[in-house]
Amino acid sequence: MPQNKQILLDNRPQGEASVSNFKLVTTETPALKDGEVLVKHHYMSLDPYMRGRMNDAKSYAQPQELGKVMQGGTVGEVVESKSPKYKVGDKVVGMGGWQEYAVVDAEKGYLQKVDTTHVPISHYLGAVGMPGVTAWYGLNRIIAPKAGETVVVSAASGAVGSAFGALAKARGLRAVGIAGGKDKCDYAVKEIGFDACVDYKQHEDAASLSKALKDACPNGIDGYFENVGGMVMDAVMLRLNSFARIALCGMIAGYNGKPVPMSYPQLLLTNRVKLEGFIVSEHMDVWPEALKELGMLVGSGKFRPRESVAEGLEAAPEAFLGMLKGKNFGKQVVKLA
Amino acid sequence: MPQNKQILLDNRPQGEASVSNFKLVTTETPALKDGEVLVKHHYMSLDPYMRGRMNDAKSYAQPQELGKVMQGGTVGEVVESKSPKYKVGDKVVGMGGWQEYAVVDAEKGYLQKVDTTHVPISHYLGAVGMPGVTAWYGLNRIIAPKAGETVVVSAASGAVGSAFGALAKARGLRAVGIAGGKDKCDYAVKEIGFDACVDYKQHEDAASLSKALKDACPNGIDGYFENVGGMVMDAVMLRLNSFARIALCGMIAGYNGKPVPMSYPQLLLTNRVKLEGFIVSEHMDVWPEALKELGMLVGSGKFRPRESVAEGLEAAPEAFLGMLKGKNFGKQVVKLA
Secondary structure (H helix, E strand, O other): OOOOEEEEEEOOOOOOOOHHEEEEEEEEOOOOOOOEEEEEEEEEEEEOOHHHHOOOOOOOOOOOOOOEOOOOOEEEEEEEEEOOOOOOEEEEOOOOOOOOOOEEEEOOEOOOOOOOOOOOHHHHHHHOHHHHEOOOOEEHHHHHHOOEEEEEEOOOOHHHHHHHHHHHHEEEEEEEEEEEHHHHHHHHHHHHHOOEEEEHHHHHOHHHHHHHHHHHHHEEEEEEEOOOHHHHHHHOOEEEEEEEEEOOOOOHHHHOOOOOOEEHHHHHHHHHEEEOOOHHHHHHEEEEEHHHHHHHHHOOOOOOEEEEEEEEEEHHHEEEEEEHHOOOOOOOEEEOO | EEEEEEEEEOOOOOOOOOHHHHEEEEOOOOOOOEEEEEEEEEEEEEEHHHHHHOOOOOOOOOOOOOOOEOOOEEEEEEEEEEOOOOOOOEEEEOOOEEEOOEEEEOOOOOEEEOOOOOOOOHHOOOOOOOOHHOOOOOOHHHOOOOOOOOOEEEEEOOOOHHHHHHHHHOOEEEEEEEEEHHHHHHHHHHHHHOOEEEEEHOOOOOHHHHHHHHHOOOOOOEEEEOOOOHHHHHHHOOEEEEEEEEOOOHHHHOOOOOOOOEEEOHHHHHHHOOEOOOOHHHHHHHHHHHHHHHHHHHHHHOOOOEEEEEOOOOHHHHHHHHHHHOOOEEEEEEOOO
């Protein structure tokens, strides 16, 4: 059996996460039992939600266990099979974690075959995977936009944000992004098709960012997909129309232990806002429909998602910490083979 | 025609509202035109939403106009009629404003006959009026409780809060109030039937209040009706269960111009909370059903709402400002006749 490099959570962050929280080990992959398959990972996914799980705090997911392989999405290829369901060479998406190989029980474990004819395999971790479905759910099930409305998304050049923009434009909405830096904003407008993108790094406070949003959203904001929290959310809230909807999906700003307050909660009342926090894995019923649309958008070339690719398992911790600080550009993955 | 004392909004508050914002005037009631009725007010309503309208700021309602009679709910008796719809002696609820008499167009104006056989007329401003329907809407349409759940309301001894408690107990839920002071908490438990009531004045910060809520809500909080905002809301949010619902109805703490932040917005995400701000006048479809249930609860004596009664129009500004500081006990009304 091949050797398997793995990254474990060694200790929990005190405040900001650091590379010293992780530990690289090498193990033997165990011999397969009946019903199991061995998957060689081509790519693994790095996602903001992982930071939340590193804390030992009440959250929507169980905390990541200490001393265990970091959990996360993976795509790869079946290289050995003792299950009639999979044969060697099958391309699969799963939750294999931060390691080069995973042994998966074909009955109980999460594993799905994917078609890589038109969609590059890594996109099943991004636009045609969990981040894409996340965008789809927030747009369709929470924001539920009406024709002519304006929707806004933060972290617009990221995996979720870019999928949100592509889906919103496919529906003919006015889609406005918020991102950090000219490059990301240019990409959002020119490559994804956002009508406008506001660079939050050009603004020192919510009032200033809010003014820029007024220009980008002359009819106000009807739907907001929140990936960030903090000042960006405050600025958007100052531009909400009555009966606006907020899909609350991420609050990177709050993950480092210190909660970031919402400055103007009374606007939720005066504008009669509906806000809903959600995690897409609790809404598995929408996945088939969402993945179908996302697969079509990507497969047809209408939506060309961008990726930041780190090379090799050893690079994962640095890439992960960089992503939390917005250093990635598009979906952050790690290439393992 | 009788003389009519009126209270006008003379100038807008700079920060906290004060009696100097109001002006008392005496006018003649004009002669009735065809289709009009003259209503002599018995009681007028004082409500927190009026403070918001005193500002010249974007809100769900048009600002109260300067130099005009303060708007607000009233109950009274038709004393003169040039409409076939009303006869002298009819008891009516309307939006007559802060004055002793109102001339109302029976076709265009808001006026409804009420039955005072079993329900004292003033309650049509409270438990069997806008505040009661507000509680009903938040409980049934936003919180939508399931059997066995725990619901919490702030300002529990007030007009909305007490109606919320009575409705929640009629549904067999665990109902927990939050109120300021031992008297209000005792009333909430002994008279309204709340299972428990927490006195927020015994707590210096949200963490301390939150601990007290843990004892009162051993199974966590599934639904929260928010009348207050600020520290009380923060404390409740720390005890929310997954998939909790928040009906956002009032934020007294924020009405004086300075927004009060929400300290832990990330809990909306980690607990996948649904939050909805609403104003009951935008949901007129529920009023008949809600008023029917509330009228039965009050008429049968199962729900005995408490009132703070100020005497005479001149007392209205002081009573209003006191209510904003929580000095009232139950629904605040002004007796005019």
